[in-house]
Amino acid sequence: MKKRSIIPGFGLTFGVTVTYLSLIVLLPLSLLVWNTASLTFTDFLKAVTSTQVLASYRLTFGASFFAALINAVFGFIAAWTLVRYRFPGRRILDALIDMPFAMPTAVSGIALTTIYASTGWVGSWFDRFGIQSAYSPLGVLIALTFIGLPFVVRTLQPTLEELDKEVEEAAESLGASRFQTFWRVILPSVWPALITGFTLAFARALGEYGSVVFISGNIPFETEITSLMIVAKLEQYDYAGATAISVVMLSVSFVLMLIINLSQYYARRVGR
Amino acid sequence: MSIEVKNITKRFGNFLAIDHVSLKIPDCELVALLGPSGSGKTTLLRIIAGLEDFEPGHDSDILFKDKSVVGNRIAERRIGFVFQHYALFRHQTVFENIAFGLRVRRGPGRLSRAQIKDRVMELIHLVQLDNMQKRYPDQLSGGQRQRVALARALAIEPKFLLLDEPFGALDARVRQNLRRWLRRLHDEIKLTSIFVTHDQEEALELADRVIVMNKGRIEQEGSANDVFHRPKNAFVMDFLGSVNLFHGRVVAGRTVFEESPEGKTTEFFVRPHEIELLPDNPDGNGFPATIRRVQLAGSIAKIELTDHGNKEIFVEMSHEKYSLYHFDVNARVFVVPKKTVIFAEDYSI
Numbered sequence: 210m211k212k213r214s215i216i217p218g219f220g221l222t223f224g225v226t227v228t229y230l231s232l233i234v235l236l237p238l239s240l241l242v243w244n245t246a247s248l249t250f251t252d253f254l255k256a257v258t259s260t261q262v263l264a265s266y267r268l269t270f271g272a273s274f275f276a277a278l279i280n281a282v283f284g285f286i287a288a289w290t291l292v293r294y295r296f297p298g299r300r301i302l303d304a305l306i307d308m309p310f311a312m313p314t315a316v317s318g319i320a321l322t323t324i325y326a327s328t329g330w331v332g333s334w335f336d337r338f339g340i341q342s343a344y345s346p347l348g349v350l351i352a353l354t355f356i357g358l359p360f361v362v363r364t365l366q367p368t369l370e371e372l373d374k375e376v377e378e379a380a381e382s383l384g385a386s387r388f389q390t391f392w393r394v395i396l397p398s399v400w401p402a403l404i405t406g407f408t409l410a411f412a413r414a415l416g417e418y419g420s421v422v423f424i425s426g427n428i429p430f431e432t433e434i435t436s437l438m439i440v441a442k443l444e445q446y447d448y449a450g451a452t453a454i455s456v457v458m459l460s461v462s463f464v465l466m467l468i469i470n471l472s473q474y475y476a477r478r479v480g481r
Numbered sequence: 482m483s484i485e486v487k488n489i490t491k492r493f494g495n496f497l498a499i500d501h502v503s504l505k506i507p508d509c510e511l512v513a514l515l516g517p518s519g520s521g522k523t524t525l526l527r528i529i530a531g532l533e534d535f536e537p538g539h540d541s542d543i544l545f546k547d548k549s550v551v552g553n554r555i556a557e558r559r560i561g562f563v564f565q566h567y568a569l570f571r572h573q574t575v576f577e578n579i580a581f582g583l584r585v586r587r588g589p590g591r592l593s594r595a596q597i598k599d600r601v602m603e604l605i606h607l608v609q610l611d612n613m614q615k616r617y618p619d620q621l622s623g624g625q626r627q628r629v630a631l632a633r634a635l636a637i638e639p640k641f642l643l644l645d646e647p648f649g650a651l652d653a654r655v656r657q658n659l660r661r662w663l664r665r666l667h668d669e670i671k672l673t674s675i676f677v678t679h680d681q682e683e684a685l686e687l688a689d690r691v692i693v694m695n696k697g698r699i700e701q702e703g704s705a706n707d708v709f710h711r712p713k714n715a716f717v718m719d720f721l722g723s724v725n726l727f728h729g730r731v732v733a734g735r736t737v738f739e740e741s742p743e744g745k746t747t748e749f750f751v752r753p754h755e756i757e758l759l760p761d762n763p764d765g766n767g768f769p770a771t772i773r774r775v776q777l778a779g780s781i782a783k784i785e786l787t788d789h790g791n792k793e794i795f796v797e798m799s800h801e802k803y804s805l806y807h808f809d810v811n812a813r814v815f816v817v818p819k820k821t822v823i824f825a826e827d828y829s830i
Contacts, residue, residue, distance in 0.1 A: 375568035378532055379630075383582035383637055384556040393585070397572040 284361025314419025344426030357410030561634030
């Protein structure tokens with residue numbers, strides 16, 4: 210006899226999920242691969258491994274990774290503040306977190322450039338220490354940090370809210386210092402959520418285009434991100450070259466996401 | 482080690498949670514803080530633990546063995562605290578949970594890895610969780626989690642054990658077993674312990690001494706026997722078991738019950754098992770009532786009656802006694818209170 214699930218509707222929901230994913234995600238992706246296939250392998254290799262493109266990979270993955278890391282730390286602090294303390298203006302601060310979601314990325318890019326340019330409010334301050342913030346890899350990092358923040362905060366908030374105050378009191382009663390309580394009790398409980406937030410911020414940064422192109426200055430070999438390389442190829446009507454880079458980008462991203470998700474699954478299993 | 486609480490007051494906003502409470506808990510006793518929800522019992526326990534502060538007031542103090550601990554944090558007070566919902570560390574195994582207090586220890590009292598292991602295994606054996614050390618809290622039943630919480634609290638070798646509604650979240654059977662087990666454990670380890678409960682049966686069965694609280698004040702304290710058989714007021718009488726309230730007068734040393742109180746009457750409290758039911762009343766004692774329901778499943782017979790004013794009366798008697806009469810539903814009988822209690826003051830229930 211066929212084993213039936215208690216919850217009805219698996220066939221229907223699974224069908225809808227697969228169809229939906231196919232139309233929205235899989236079909237465009239397979240077209241990418243299809244388009245790339247028009248290249249010979251040597252051309253493909255040449256397109257995706259030119260020194261300019263290789264430099265863009267390094268910048269994109271490196272800056273995205275560090276931006277997500279910065280967001281994991283400061284996003285944690287922001288989420289902690291919003292969940293744990295009651296202060297005037299908390300709602301407003303909470304709403305502010307979502308702004309990077311809502312703003313057109315070009316607008317944030319221009320705004321960030323204005324502030325961080327060597328004549329801008331913050332940029333001039335950086336300038337005094339001889340640090341160039343806009344039109345440098347640092348600018349890319351700033352833009353990617355900006356757009357990634359909400360992901361960490363929003364994934365951590367519910368988990369932090371669920372944390373039982375009694376558990377912290379228990380740790381305290383057993384003689385743990387504040388730091389030990391944080392390190393041994395709080396952090397392990399929010400670890401899976403923190404990894405999820407990090408992954409989302411990282412993924413978002415990998416694909417970012419709009420905000421970065423303004424602040425980076427797009428200096429070849431220095432501040433060009435991979436999305437920009439793709440757009441540049443498109444502008445030269447080199448569609449196959451553009452899709453080739455996209456395919457590489459996608460494959461690497463997919464593998465990275467898979468690894469992070471697996472590690473999260475493992476953390477959840479251990480951290481139950 | 483004895484605990485003394487002196488003149489403690491605590492407010493949450495406008496709500497007076499603890500109202501000038503003083504109490505003394507002698508060495509090695511197992512004490513119950515008993516009261517309805519909102520009576521301040523948990524707050525008092527948390528104040529003793531140092532998890533909650535209190536209003537600084539004239540001669541307010543908390544003393545452990547005659548030494549003030551005000552301003553000391555819970556860890557410095559060396560208290561084993563068992564939380565109502567256990568508060569186990571979900572990402573740690575039973576072993577790691579129990580070892581927590583030993584692992585975070587710094588300084589000269591720090592134990593070696595092997596010493597910690599020995600101590601934890603000893604505790605696991607004590608709380609009868611042998612072979613469960615690798616389980617996670619999710620994989621344990623409520624009673625087992627409770628025992629892990631207890632072992633974890635005991636690991637730091639506390640001077641006192643404080644338990645907040647220790648059996649609150651457990652089902653009746655597990656609760657019974659765990660209660661007896663805790664009593665035996667206490668007799669074995671002789672640790673001054675306080676537990677909070679709203680269950681009078683639990684308090685009476687388990688504790689050496691019962692402190693009955695209501696509205697932030699202590700209504701009565703004494704041995705279980707004392708508070709049950711010699712309640713100081715109507716609240717204690719009512720809270721420690723069911724009770725019938727009658728109105729009447731005392732005329733020439735005899736109690737005369739009136740079905741509807743007119744003018745100045747006295748309130749009489751009678752426990753259900755202190756009432757006799759008779760088919761007739763040759764002596765003119767008692768008053769008539771009608772039997773509404775008879776419940777025989779259980780160790781005693783429980784009978785519900787109503788009098789002329791439709792007031793409910795509850796009676797309990799042994800099955801032997803019940804079998805003498807075999808009261809039928811709707812039969813009319815005479816209710817004869819054997820032992821009545823009168824309180825002088827202003828309580829009403």
